[in-house]
Each structure stands twice: as C-alpha cells, then as structure tokens.
Amino acid sequence: MDYDDMLNRAIEETPEIDASSERFDVPDPDVRQEGNVTVYENFQATTRRLSRDDDHVLKFLQNELGTSGHIDESGRVRLTGEFRERRISTAIDDYTDEFVFCSECGLPDTRLVNEQGAILLRCEACGARSATSG
Numbered sequence: 260m261d262y263d264d265m266l267n268r269a270i271e272e273t274p275e276i277d278a279s280s281e282r283f284d285v286p287d288p289d290v291r292q293e294g295n296v297t298v299y300e301n302f303q304a305t306t307r308r309l310s311r312d313d314d315h316v317l318k319f320l321q322n323e324l325g326t327s328g329h330i331d332e333s334g335r336v337r338l339t340g341e342f343r344e345r346r347i348s349t350a351i352d353d354y355t356d357e358f359v360f361c362s363e364c365g366l367p368d369t370r371l372v373n374e375q376g377a378i379l380l381r382c383e384a385c386g387a388r389s390a391t392s393g
C-alpha cells in the first residue's frame with residue numbers, strides 16, 4: 260500500500276472529519292443573460308449549500324453588484340444588468356468569507372445570530388463569535 264492508498268483509506272474511514280475540514284464546495288454559479296437581465300439559475304442550490312437565507316444572500320449580491328434583483332417563482336435570481344459567472348462567483352466567495360467561514364478556526368460550521376440588533380457569526384465548532392456587516 261503506497262501513501263496515496265493510505266490517505267484514501269484514512270479519508271474513507273473518517274467521513275465526518277473530511278466533511279468539515281476539506282474544501283467547502285459551493286456550486287459554481289450557473290448564469291445566463293436574458294436581454295438586460297442576468298439569471299442566476301442555481302441560486303437556491305447555493306443558498307442551501309451555505310445554509311443561509313435566500314433573502315440575506317440576495318441582499319448581499321445586490322450590494323456587491325450595485326444592482327437590484329429578485330427571486331422568481333422558480334427560485335432563480337434575476338439581476339438587472341449583465342454580470343459574468345466570474346463576477347457572481349467572486350461575490351459569493353465574499354459572502355462565504357464574511358457570513359459562513361469562522362474567522363477564528365476557518366470552518367463553515369457556523370450560523371448567524373441576531374443579538375441586540377447586530378448580526379453575529381457564531382461558530383458551532385470553536386464557539387467564536389464575530390461581528391458581521393450584515
């Protein structure tokens with residue numbers, strides 16, 4: 260058995276550690292243009308992965324992109340203006356940096372808590388709490 264096999268075996272045997280310590284996979288944005296509107300097809304797959312509220316993520320996207328948007332009846336986001344997949348992806352990365360990953364331990368096992376009008380990011384893994392801008 261070589262090193263890679265041992266590594267694979269170790270990963271298979273410890274799925275729960277793998278799930279939180281490995282790269283946090285956020286779906287790549289599936290984006291298409293419809294005239295002057297950018298349709299973000301897999302928005303809800305992304306918010307589910309992040310375990311965050313659709314409206315909260317949408318509000319952040321609108322701020323980041325400097326535009327307005329809404330969630331349509333199919334759960335897609337429709338943003339006014341033309342935005343490339345890469346631009347959306349960067350905005351989602353910024354969101355996860357601020358509202359998903361713990362600033363102390365770097366794990367995504369966090370949730371947002373509202374405390375005295377401020378939204379804090381509380382980490383379930385290490386117990387850290389950090390302020391957010393949202």
Ligand SMILES: [Zn+2]
Pocket residue numbers: 361362363364365366382383384385386387
């Ligand atoms: Zn933490």
